[in-house]
Amino acid sequence: MDLALDPDIYSPSVDKDGTYMDNIPSSGTFKSGGIRCPCKDTIYSTSGKFSSHIKTKCHIKWLENLNLNRMNHFIENERLKQTVRNQQLIISNLERELSIKSRNMDYLIQELNKVKLDSANAKQLVNLIDI
Ligand SMILES: [Zn+2]
Numbered sequence: 001m002d003l004a005l006d007p008d009i010y011s012p013s014v015d016k017d018g019t020y021m022d023n024i025p026s027s028g029t030f031k032s033g034g035i036r037c038p039c040k041d042t043i044y045s046t047s048g049k050f051s052s053h054i055k056t057k058c059h060i061k062w063l064e065n066l067n068l069n070r071m072n073h074f075i076e077n078e079r080l081k082q083t084v085r086n087q088q089l090i091i092s093n094l095e096r097e098l099s100i101k102s103r104n105m106d107y108l109i110q111e112l113n114k115v116k117l118d119s120a121n122a123k124q125l126v127n128l129i130d131i
Contacts, residue, residue: 005033007043010050012063020066022054038062 008029012020024047029035034045037053039062044050053059066073 007034007036008032010035010037012066018070020063020070022059022063024051024054 008025010025013023015021025035027047030044030046030050034043035050036043037050037059039059040053042053044053
């Protein structure tokens with residue numbers, strides 16, 4: 001059985017001014033599942049195909065928009081980081097709550113079994129008295 005490798009997601013380089021610029025990933029990237037360009041959500045399996053792709057109007061426009069919205073991406077990234085921190089906190093609290101409820105449930109099951117046993121013993125006692 002072949003294991004399919006997930007393609008890497010293409011991310012352009014950033015120059016010293018913070019401007020996104022295209023780059024061709026190493027050949028190893030293409031050998032290990034290819035690369036998925038977010039502009040069209042298409043996977044490119046060779047360096048040649050990807051080199052041709054980054055010259056298309058669609059990709060050039062995508063890169064221009066990426067540069068125009070740099071500040072928005074930064075703000076969105078900060079918001080997403082906050083969302084992840086909040087979700088980690090929620091998960092942690094839920095795990096703690098689940099652990100407490102699980103222990104309570106184990107205790108209640110033990111208590112229920114004791115009550116069942118006492119009840120069964122009481123019935124046997126009544127049966128013996130009736131005899
Ligand atoms: Zn593209």
